[in-house]
Amino acid sequence: MQWQREREPAVSPLGDGQASSDGQASSDGSLPRWLRPLYEAEEMRAADAYTIEQVSVPSLELMERAGTGLARVCAERAHRDPIVVVIGKGNNAGDGLVCARHLRAEGREVEVLALFAPEELSGDARTNLERLPGDRPKPFARERLEGAALICDALLGTGARGAPRPPFDAAIAAINDSGAPIVACDIPSGVDATTGEVPGAAVRAHATATFHASKVGLHVRPGAEHAGEVVEIEIGIARDAPRPRRCGLISEEVARLYPPRSRYGHKFRTGFVLVVGGSVGLTGAPALAALAAQRAGAGYVQLALPASVRDVVDARLLEQMCLAFPERDGTHDPVSVERLGELAARVGCVALGPGLGRTEAAIAFARAAAAALPVPIVLDADGLGAHAGELELLATRRAPTVLTPHEGELARLLAVDVDEVRAHRLRSAREAARRAQAICLLKGDDTLVALPDGRVAISAGGSPALATAGTGDVLTGIIAAFVARGMEPLAATCFAVLAHARAGAAAARRLGADHVIARDVIDELPAAIAGPGGPAPPAEVGGPRFPRRLG
Numbered sequence: 001m002q003w004q005r006e007r008e009p010a011v012s013p014l015g016d017g018q019a020s021s022d023g024q025a026s027s028d029g030s031l032p033r034w035l036r037p038l039y040e041a042e043e044m045r046a047a048d049a050y051t052i053e054q055v056s057v058p059s060l061e062l063m064e065r066a067g068t069g070l071a072r073v074c075a076e077r078a079h080r081d082p083i084v085v086v087i088g089k090g091n092n093a094g095d096g097l098v099c100a101r102h103l104r105a106e107g108r109e110v111e112v113l114a115l116f117a118p119e120e121l122s123g124d125a126r127t128n129l130e131r132l133p134g135d136r137p138k139p140f141a142r143e144r145l146e147g148a149a150l151i152c153d154a155l156l157g158t159g160a161r162g163a164p165r166p167p168f169d170a171a172i173a174a175i176n177d178s179g180a181p182i183v184a185c186d187i188p189s190g191v192d193a194t195t196g197e198v199p200g201a202a203v204r205a206h207a208t209a210t211f212h213a214s215k216v217g218l219h220v221r222p223g224a225e226h227a228g229e230v231v232e233i234e235i236g237i238a239r240d241a242p243r244p245r246r247c248g249l250i251s252e253e254v255a256r257l258y259p260p261r262s263r264y265g266h267k268f269r270t271g272f273v274l275v276v277g278g279s280v281g282l283t284g285a286p287a288l289a290a291l292a293a294q295r296a297g298a299g300y301v302q303l304a305l306p307a308s309v310r311d312v313v314d315a316r317l318l319e320q321m322c323l324a325f326p327e328r329d330g331t332h333d334p335v336s337v338e339r340l341g342e343l344a345a346r347v348g349c350v351a352l353g354p355g356l357g358r359t360e361a362a363i364a365f366a367r368a369a370a371a372a373l374p375v376p377i378v379l380d381a382d383g384l385g386a387h388a389g390e391l392e393l394l395a396t397r398r399a400p401t402v403l404t405p406h407e408g409e410l411a412r413l414l415a416v417d418v419d420e421v422r423a424h425r426l427r428s429a430r431e432a433a434r435r436a437q438a439i440c441l442l443k444g445d446d447t448l449v450a451l452p453d454g455r456v457a458i459s460a461g462g463s464p465a466l467a468t469a470g471t472g473d474v475l476t477g478i479i480a481a482f483v484a485r486g487m488e489p490l491a492a493t494c495f496a497v498l499a500h501a502r503a504g505a506a507a508a509r510r511l512g513a514d515h516v517i518a519r520d521v522i523d524e525l526p527a528a529i530a531g532p533g534g535p536a537p538p539a540e541v542g543g544p545r546f547p548r549r550l551g
């Protein structure tokens, strides 16, 4: 298995192994089927233009459907009147005007507040201004929001670039200050639809009615925190219009790629994981990663530990094999890399880094081990720290690499400030993936899984209970197990993110989100991996196999 590089056979980390059997496009740079496509602004514009030009659907018709759906979402959420629709001057404003017309037609009291004079509106928006029955829009003023039962934000949509300029910024602040429920038209004004970045003022919506399909920016923080509930509105975009190629939401369908256990498999073949880490005082992390790997389906799990901590870890683990390795300053000695390489030859995946420590020896060891190991690795925790500012070192590896940083670790890897990563999560994850020629998983409720070619899988999240110590080690163990079982690295990483989130949510339901600890997440893994339908054993392991008698 190799990364796609010049001069090397093109084997995509997206899962060509499944491409033929599952019919999943991947090697051509499109998204696999188990990612639910998310649109960037430019991709949505292209799909829009295709529908208008190739299928001859008038742009006004698309706007009509968009505004009709938006009105439904507003009506559902406004339990009294008046509803206030605030408009800018582009097509987003046009959708808002259609929405206002439909709400008035239903007998709702609707006030339209405009930032611009009618002659400044775009063509379709102006047409819909002319079609608006009743009162004309009033110039926007903060006081006019007082008493609003609901505000519809139709200021800026996918056509916006950069921080909202005056007068948008002040209007956005006033909308947020009003205290009224807010429904955003397509995207909360101020959120970048392509990146989820929020470079200035941005509306904090309770719900977003987004047209055709969801946008990237509604699922990546900080934009995701502004979106509220996301409602997709069908507007009749042509079926064969260009589809997104860069980002998608990890869907339940990825679970189908989890390989069934063969009746004839022995413990090594059902997934052999080696956890390399541990140091004096840091023994829990490798133990958690190892336990998680085995619960996630690895048939055999070994731990390579510095000699003096071996017995400590061994006393906690029954099913996993703990090996003692040469030690320096309480952690692994770089001299042991050669032995590690020999050991790893039979291994399906190495989890490198949990509890390794940050001494000079640890750093030298992690770098040498990552460079030398000829098998897939998941690099976590101190294994990542050892590569701070040196991501390029990983690009020469000959087998897949998965990096699993949180924002602070990614900042150190890229040698930038953590605020920079926080504000540009997509860009940062892509940058690390490109420089390391690796999969870069950036943790968060909106976990991002970036590939070197810029494609990104995004987690739908929903598991705040995972914000507790040790859950990162658990995630590392799950990824390692899935890779060791033979899943392609991207599918393995994404399914691990999904299973981890499901397990965290299940543990929270059982114990309360504040009381979940990492071990509880491991306990929930079997059900989380099996999914809502329960485990699906392949026919060949469906029960005892007795010979059938004829006659």
Ligand SMILES: NC(=O)C1=CN([C@@H]2O[C@H](COP(=O)(O)OP(=O)(O)OC[C@H]3O[C@@H](n4cnc5c(N)ncnc54)[C@H](O)[C@@H]3O)[C@@H](O)[C@H]2O)[C@H](O)CC1
Pocket (backbone or CB within 6 Å): 044, 047, 048, 062, 063, 066, 088, 089, 090, 091, 092, 093, 094, 095, 122, 155, 156, 157, 158, 159, 160, 161, 162, 163, 164, 165, 166, 168, 185, 186, 187, 211, 212, 235, 237
């Ligand atoms: N298929 C669809 O999804 C459909 C979408 N529709 C709606 O159209 C908008 C996109 O419309 P567009 O006219 O391209 O852009 P906007 O309405 O977002 O506004 C652009 C407008 O704002 C100015 N501008 C840009 N950036 C800034 C800034 N930072 N500060 C201030 N002003 C800015 C720019 O100059 C323009 O004048 C989409 O979101 C949907 O709501 C269709 O109606 C139906 C099909």
Ligand SMILES: [K+]
Pocket (backbone or CB within 6 Å): 092, 153, 154, 155, 156, 157, 184, 185, 186, 187, 188, 189
């Ligand atoms: K908007």
